[in-house]
Amino acid sequence: MISSNSLIDKKEQRFRSLAFVTIIIIYLLILAGGIVRSTGSGMGCPDWPKCFGRWVPPTEASQLPINYQKIYGAKLKGEVQFNAVKTWIEYANRLLGVLSGFLVFATLLASFTYLRKDKAVIWGSLTAFLLVGINGWLGSRVVATELAQYVITIHLLLAILVVFALLYSWIRSNVYQLDLETINPTGNTLRWLLGITMVLTIGQIVLGAQVRDSLDIVMKRMGYVQRDNWVSNLDWRFYIHRSFSLVILAFHILVVYQVRKWNRAIQIAKLTNGLIALVLVEIGVGVTLAYFSIPAVVQPVHLLLAILMVGLQFSMVLLLTPKLIMPRDRSNVSISKSTVWKTH
Template sequence: MGCPDWPKCFGRWVPPTEASQLPANYKEIYGAKLKGEVEFNATKTWTEYVNRLVGALTGIIIFLMLLASIPFLKSGNKQIFFWSLAAFLLTGFQGWLGAKVVSFELHPLIVTVHMLLAIVIIFIVLYVFTWAGYVGKVLTLREGSEKVLSGIGIVVMALSLFQILLGTQVREAMDVVIMQLGYDARSQWIDELGANFYIHRSFSILVFIVNAIWINKVLKSGNQGTAAGKIARACFWILIAEIATGVIMAYFRVPAFAQPVHLTFAILLIGLQFIVWLVVNGKKYLKYEGVAATAGSQF
């Protein structure tokens, strides 16, 4: 709630940097929308505003992706255009939903849906990116491996998504604890989070084990030196980093930098898992034949 209104921030297109730039009665005007934190905080305000600017930039880039996908309408892969269009439309809807996050004052359901839609958009963009031929035929599967890897891959992504949703619940609980205890009691935050935190922490063990099994099977399917193998190995190290940032938050008083890094690793991990899963199922979901000879060669 660094910006209590939308699309402007404190009624300005360029947010203030200090309280003196706000009306004298700004606490009365915005107090209810700031969830009790009526003292102006430039860091929070500009963090939220930069988030909006990055969101707008993302929308522009996805629009350029849509324009770049137009040549595929003349090829046998016209679905690439329609998926690009879907990503663009959903990004616009995501912007509207972001406004609702503000107007509903961080209602947990709206925040969670906002996060889920972001993941859906990421998946669509990665689908277009992979299909357009950048990854290409990078996975050589041993006979009978495809179904096994595909099935385990679905389980891996489902567990990762569930873990992300658990994380959003922990983050919402954290907001409540912070309001109750204040920032000076940072060392006590974790102890007050309740069952959601311990479930989230323990579930990470299962996520790690299943990921390790899947990655090992991908690498043993004759893909040590392929792009898919490299992506699978990257998934493993990102998972390690993800767990490490969780440990840092749990045992080192929840440093502010760790929270966005933790979430970034989670989204990066599930995105790369999706690319590997797509390539594993290339025959079913990616039409490689002819792509290089069409507009896909321009990507």
């Protein structure tokens, strides 16, 4: 006979697995959004939620009304021209958004396993669900406002908050497999340093979105024939964004220095190594964009790496702040040998 505790353990494991998969899908959704932006497919579907008035987008212009340019041209200032590739890129992004919504909802339902054990897991999942709903509506506003920059930026920031909410629930649900010993006081400095670094990184992401907006303006003015001259025609936002990457790097070096001083943080040190690797790759990708005429295939990677950095920073801040991830009833917390904070 299977005990009730065994069934609860399986349900909790199911939640953790589902939450982890959902986090991955949200990251893929952010990547898809980057692809939409880099390929200029944001208005590939000029209406919402349908695409050219259809639930299944057309694959060629002959499937559209003869006067489709007149129907949609007023909204797009007469510049509408059917492009099957851009249409399906935008529609695939929408489908991935729907999938992520269902997964976040399923994660919320699965989180009720923790109703008696730790309600914070449920609150985190509920927050993610509400934010996904708001962001889905905001996606419609992106189309309605004809890709207004401020709407796109808010859309991106909400996606980051969704990642944060899911990470919080996932990490908190895993707290029962962690050793939550008292942390060395030097962890306070590291935690604050990581928090500041995370805020600065988010600021860099917002600034990067502004650079992308200025790039759109340059592209429309100069056309693809002068692609090699795009970067040199960008405004001050690009130069601040480029220089600020060195500030971000400097803060991460300080994080590494603090971790080296703190010999208890074995797993934190591993996460820090992964974080600094992401920073270096991100800077390399930025150099590629600046000196190789902004390849479209590299742009979404640049965004994805930045969001991965922020997610890892947030996770490390949580792990360094036990009171945020420990349930009030600590008697339920099991101590395992696979620890996050482990003495030599």
